[in-house]
Amino acid sequence: xxxxxxxxxxxxxxxxxxxxxxxxxxxxxxxxxxxxxxxxxxxxxxxxxxxxxxxxxxxxxxxxxxxxxxxxxxxxxxxxxxxxxxxxxxxxxxxxxxxxxxxxxxxxxxxxxxxxxxxxxxxxxxxxxxxxxxxxxxxxxxxxxxxxxxxxxxxxxxxxxxxxxxxxxxxxxxxxxxxxxxxxxxxxxxxxxxxxxxxxxxxxxxxxxxxxxxxxxxxxxxxxxxxxxxxxxxxxxxxxxxxxxxxxxxxxxxxxxxxxxxxxxxxxxxxxxxxxxxxxxxxxxxxxxxxxxxxxxxxxxxxxxxxxxxxxxxxxxxxxxxxxxxxxxxxxxxxxxxxxxxxxxxxxxxxxxxxxxxxxxxxxxxxxxxxxxxxxxxxxxxxxxxxxxxxxxxxxxxxxxxxxxxxxxxxxxxxxxxxxxxxxxxxxxxxxxxxxxxxxxxxxxxxxxxxxxxxxxxxxxxxxxxxxxxxxxxxxxxxxx
Numbered sequence: 001x002x003x004x005x006x007x008x009x010x011x012x013x014x015x016x017x018x019x020x021x022x023x024x025x026x027x028x029x030x031x032x033x034x035x036x037x038x039x040x041x042x043x044x045x046x047x048x049x050x051x052x053x054x055x056x057x058x059x060x061x062x063x064x065x066x067x068x069x070x071x072x073x074x075x076x077x078x079x080x081x082x083x084x085x086x087x088x089x090x091x092x093x094x095x096x097x098x099x100x101x102x103x104x105x106x107x108x109x110x111x112x113x114x115x116x117x118x119x120x121x122x123x124x125x126x127x128x129x130x131x132x133x134x135x136x137x138x139x140x141x142x143x144x145x146x147x148x149x150x151x152x153x154x155x156x157x158x159x160x161x162x163x164x165x166x167x168x169x170x171x172x173x174x175x176x177x178x179x180x181x182x183x184x185x186x187x188x189x190x191x192x193x194x195x196x197x198x199x200x201x202x203x204x205x206x207x208x209x210x211x212x213x214x215x216x217x218x219x220x221x222x223x224x225x226x227x228x229x230x231x232x233x234x235x236x237x238x239x240x241x242x243x244x245x246x247x248x249x250x251x252x253x254x255x256x257x258x259x260x261x262x263x264x265x266x267x268x269x270x271x272x273x274x275x276x277x278x279x280x281x282x283x284x285x286x287x288x289x290x291x292x293x294x295x296x297x298x299x300x301x302x303x304x305x306x307x308x309x310x311x312x313x314x315x316x317x318x319x320x321x322x323x324x325x326x327x328x329x330x331x332x333x334x335x336x337x338x339x340x341x342x343x344x345x346x347x348x349x350x351x352x353x354x355x356x357x358x359x360x361x362x363x364x365x366x367x368x369x370x371x372x373x374x375x376x377x378x379x380x381x382x383x384x385x386x387x388x389x390x391x392x393x394x395x396x397x398x399x400x401x402x403x404x405x406x407x408x409x410x411x412x413x414x415x416x417x418x419x420x421x422x423x424x425x426x427x428x429x430x431x432x433x434x435x436x437x438x439x440x441x442x443x444x445x446x447x448x449x450x451x452x453x454x455x456x457x458x459x460x461x462x463x464x465x466x467x468x469x470x471x472x473x474x475x476x477x478x479x480x481x
Contacts, residue, residue, distance in 0.1 A: 012304055013297065020293035024286060044245060044258035047198045048271045052260060054194065065100050066145060066165035066179040075107065075167065079175050083109055086121060094118040102180035103160060107167070108135055109176045138164045138177045145179070147266070149212060161213075198271075205268040209235050212267065230255070238268070322396040324374055325381040333395035333403055337454050340393070340405050344448060352414035353457060354404040355444040355465045356384060356421070359473040361400040368433055375432035376439050383425050387417070403458070411447040411478060418443040418476040426474060442468040446479030 069075060078089060093105040097118050107116045108125055115122040125132040134148055145165040160181040167176045191213060194202045203214035209225045226235045230248035234257065237246070246257045254275040259268050320332035328336065337353070344351035358380055365373040381402060385394050388404060397403040406414050422443055430437045444465025448457050460479040468477035 008308065009301060009305060013301060016297045016300060020290070020297065024289045024293060027289075044200070044256060044271055044273065047200050048258045048260040048269060050198070051194050051202060051269060051271060052262060061100075062102065062163045062180050062182055063145065065096065065102065066163040069096060069105070069107075069178045069180070070144075070165040070167045075178065076169055076175065079109060079111070079167075080169060083112060083114070086116070089116045090118055090120050096180065100180070103183045104181040105179070106181075107176060107178040110139070110174055111176075134162075134164065135177055138166060139174065141166075199273075201272045203270050205270055207266060207268070209238065325378050325396050327381055327385070327402070328393065328395035330395065330397055333393070333397065333405070334454070336393050336395070337403075337405050337458075340407055341448065341454055341457070343407070349408040350410050351448040352406040352409045352411055353446055353448075353461050354406060354414055354418050355397065355458075355461045356380070356402040356404070357442045357465055357469065358400040359440045359442055361439070364437065364439065368435060368437065372432035372435070372437060375430055376437060379428065379430040380425055380439070380441060383428060384421050387421050387424060411445065414445040414447065415476055415478055418445050422474065422476060440474035442473050443476040444468055444479065445476065
């Protein structure tokens with residue numbers, strides 16, 4: 001019975017755990033797949049579009065300013081007129097800075113190699129000066145402008161993003177380079193604002209893979225994506241003007257990445273989100289669900305255990321207790337008698353039994369009804385139980401028979417106890433169905449012999465009971481031997 005109970009509890013546990021785990025994990029993986037799909041298909045591309053729009057407003061504006069300066073008739077006329085009034089140029093550059101909020105503005109003449117700044121003439125540029133290499137690169141390049149990051153000599157070498165724009169005369173001849181600059185920190189602040197607003201990591205990469213602007217401190221300044229963990233394959237797939245969504249692993253985490261080419265800057269905009277961060281809330285929900293499932297499982301198992309125990313106790317009580325009299329049943333008595341015989345065999349203590357049979361119970365049932373008969377059965381049992389010793393065992397043996405197991409009891413003591421119960425029963429008036437009833441009982445007692453089995457002992461007591469019946473009832477007979 002205990003094994004069956006343990007198997008049932010184990011089966012219920014497995015069903016609950018498997019059911020809850022399957023439901024929670026399927027829900028988690030389904031939701032995580034949807035979140036991932038949403039990030040890849042919608043969130044990252046939409047963020048890239050929004051940032052691109054803001055870049056056009058925040059970063060491309062300096063390109064437009066530089067283009068305006070390069071095509072301004074004043075600048076071209078002033079250069080072609082021989083650059084006679086320096087104050088006019090410096091005033092022009094100063095107004096550009098003040099009107100458009102640029103960090104710096106400049107013009108370098110091809111004719112004189114003079115570096116004009118809003119504060120005046122800064123220097124002469126030379127091909128053998130490393131700090132002037134950018135100008136001679138601009139002279140040779142095919143595009144009309146470039147974006148370059150260099151220290152600004154006019155501002156204590158602060159790192160500055162320069163938009164270097166080529167200037168041509170009316171005849172199409174190259175006459176110099178002009179442009180404006182933004183501090184790197186100012187641009188980084190813009191990127192930090194994007195990152196804060198959209199909760200994404202935002203950075204820019206040049207066509208050759210160089211990371212030029214980033215606000216995330218985990219990036220190495222001036223690093224290349226080919227050197228960044230997990231991104232070498234992405235670098236190999238990067239093509240001119242390519243756009244798309246990628247995935248890579250770094251430090252054990254999965255990163256989702258959207259790349260968009262920005263033609264105005266000739267850079268790539270990288271917008272990425274760590275998948276673990278996106279799933280953190282969902283994962284917390286999973287842990288909470290699993291904790292709730294574990295609690296429910298424990299509650300169900302405890303309730304199941306208590307219910308099984310309660311019904312087991314009821315079944316055991318039904319199997320071992322006579323429903324009418326409340327005495328031990330025949331089945332229970334067989335077990336208890338076997339245990340008593342085993343105890344007696346291991347010791348020198350005597351063991352006796354007593355069979356009790358109610359005289360003419362059928363007549364009571366026929367004359368007064370079965371309810372009266374039941375009252376008689378209960379009454380006789382109550383009298384016997386009240387007079388037996390605490391260590392004695394009394395059970396209902398048959399329809400109108402009782403068997404008492406008398407431990408450490410000699411045959412003489414058993415005989416005396418039987419007469420005591422018989423006399424008390426004969427003197428007792430029972431009330432049933434509005435009538436007073438008095439019944440007698442016959443007794444057969446026997447002491448266990450050495451090596452005698454339970455069946456043999458009961459058979460001798462039964463023969464003694466039969467002898468008491470034959471002797472006229474309401475008497476006690478001792479088994480022979």
